[in-house]
Amino acid sequence: AALEEIYPQTRQQRCWMHKTGNVLNCVPKSIQPRVKSALHEIWQAETKGDAQQAFEQFEKLYGAKYPKAVEKLQKDREELMAFYDFPAEHWQSLRTTNP
Secondary structure, eight states, rough: OOHHOOTTOOOOOOOOHHHHHHHHTTSOOOGHHHHHHHHHHHHHHHSSSHHHHHHHHHHHHHOOOOOOOOHHHTTTTHHHGGGGGSSSHHHHHOOSSOO
């Protein structure tokens, strides 16, 4: 909140490691490995376009049965994908607080 107040034009990047944990908490343990793999397809995509497709695929695969998991992901979509707007050599340090 302070960042937004002091620097309102600053873009934010949400941490994929923490978001992954939050999403996995919304699905049964039996499918967590598949869900985790699908999330990795998003944030490890080669391009933003590929990531958008993987995001949409995730929504289609899990939206009906696990709406809370998908909602957690959708809620921060813009902030999760922000790193794609920067040079690729910076992606590793931008997309997570646990590089």
